[in-house]
Amino acid sequence: MRANDNPDILAPTPDIILQELRFENYLPAGQELEDIKKGVHSALTKMIEEPTNYRGHIEKAKQFLKVLWRKYDCKNIVEVFEAFIKIEPVLIDMERDEGVGFRYRDHSVHTFHVFIFGLRIISKLIDRVGDKQVAKLLKVKPERIHKFIPSFRDYDYKERLFYLWSLMSTFHDIAVPLEHLDIIRNGLNKFSEQFDLDIEGPYLQRDLLVAGIDSYFALLSRIFQGKVSLDNEGVCYKQDKENLYVKNILAGKFVSDDHGVLGGYMMYKTIEKTFLWGTSPKHTFNDMNLFNSYARYVLSQDIARAALAISLHNLKRISQSEGLLFLPLRFDEYPLAFILILSDGIQEYLRWEGSSMQGGTKFSSFPALELEINSSGLKLEVVYYLGPKLIQEEFFIGQAQFLARMVGDSIPKTLVDAASVLCGVLSKELTKQILLDGNFTLMLTVMQDGQKLLMRKVG
Numbered sequence: 001m002r003a004n005d006n007p008d009i010l011a012p013t014p015d016i017i018l019q020e021l022r023f024e025n026y027l028p029a030g031q032e033l034e035d036i037k038k039g040v041h042s043a044l045t046k047m048i049e050e051p052t053n054y055r056g057h058i059e060k061a062k063q064f065l066k067v068l069w070r071k072y073d074c075k076n077i078v079e080v081f082e083a084f085i086k087i088e089p090v091l092i093d094m095e096r097d098e099g100v101g102f103r104y105r106d107h108s109v110h111t112f113h114v115f116i117f118g119l120r121i122i123s124k125l126i127d128r129v130g131d132k133q134v135a136k137l138l139k140v141k142p143e144r145i146h147k148f149i150p151s152f153r154d155y156d157y158k159e160r161l162f163y164l165w166s167l168m169s170t171f172h173d174i175a176v177p178l179e180h181l182d183i184i185r186n187g188l189n190k191f192s193e194q195f196d197l198d199i200e201g202p203y204l205q206r207d208l209l210v211a212g213i214d215s216y217f218a219l220l221s222r223i224f225q226g227k228v229s230l231d232n233e234g235v236c237y238k239q240d241k242e243n244l245y246v247k248n249i250l251a252g253k254f255v256s257d258d259h260g261v262l263g264g265y266m267m268y269k270t271i272e273k274t275f276l277w278g279t280s281p282k283h284t285f286n287d288m289n290l291f292n293s294y295a296r297y298v299l300s301q302d303i304a305r306a307a308l309a310i311s312l313h314n315l316k317r318i319s320q321s322e323g324l325l326f327l328p329l330r331f332d333e334y335p336l337a338f339i340l341i342l343s344d345g346i347q348e349y350l351r352w353e354g355s356s357m358q359g360g361t362k363f364s365s366f367p368a369l370e371l372e373i374n375s376s377g378l379k380l381e382v383v384y385y386l387g388p389k390l391i392q393e394e395f396f397i398g399q400a401q402f403l404a405r406m407v408g409d410s411i412p413k414t415l416v417d418a419a420s421v422l423c424g425v426l427s428k429e430l431t432k433q434i435l436l437d438g439n440f441t442l443m444l445t446v447m448q449d450g451q452k453l454l455m456r457k458v459g
Contacts, residue, residue, distance in 0.1 A: 020123055066078050124369065172263060217247045222237075228336075399422075420456075
């Protein structure tokens, strides 16, 4: 039974979502597993019971990310997230512009939501088709790293998959503040111009970023060209040929401060620094050959695959006649990058946004997900739930009106029209990035009080 076939079905509870996530499938039993489950359940409960407590959501998301990355002995990654969370309030203040109705959308809690949404899809996929088929679909194999680095434990395919997804989802927007430096400067100048002063900068100093950048983009282009396919041993990705087109596109986006391309590189260098300088308590390399093995069999493999997915997630092909010829991405070729883009673009729930400090969220609960498998491919239905309170209805219609003005659509006046505009914009944006066809079908449903307001196929 699909979610929209049952008028009595409610939005999923924390317990239901935690059950869907199935962390025990990915991680060995023990305190780390229990801490991660507890952190997720606590965050889910705060967000569902207090949907307007944005600061509370931030704190819970931060606590979860700390627990997650402590498992991987990456203290410096925790510090990166803490710094990111501290800077975002500056963007919320600077980027709102009541005069033109510009909205700023949360990115720090959004990271948590992307992690959860994508892992729900992956876990449902495992439930539907089983381990062997999922490993093939998502292009993941058991690790064979221990023989090269004795202190490393080989992950089975699901633990390796969880690590890959953790990297992609939690780092994908880490460079957003760097993409918005111009707006920060403009915001500061709105104050300084009152005194006839002009503030120059902040600027991104690239001197520390460019070392090895050419070989880095060449590496990503080779993994892209090999369609993230692993060799028979499951150790290395096929990297026989450089894709000069992809390499140059990514390099150009790096120069223009695309937050996805910047974020992928920042993640890659952060992980590299952890092991190069020995800040991991469990895996300190006292032999440079061990680091060389790490660079060859981990950094240039799974870490680079995650960096590629992050680099691709913000790229869009505006029309068939202009650049980015490798878009839209196919699920059967780049499955985890596909899921990252989908999870990133679909989060219209519990996401703080608005043109004022009050802000709001279109949907105040998590969506239900239904995944079906048929002979032609996968079908995912995402069911959004609109709360009954008038204030949420007004905000929902207002945000749909904002979107309609942005894309030149008719201004919606009713809830059904607003739902239609929202689903239309989501469809238009997603199809610029990922191919939604028979191989992967997406359905969007909007419900309120058990009544279906709208159901739309995307693509």
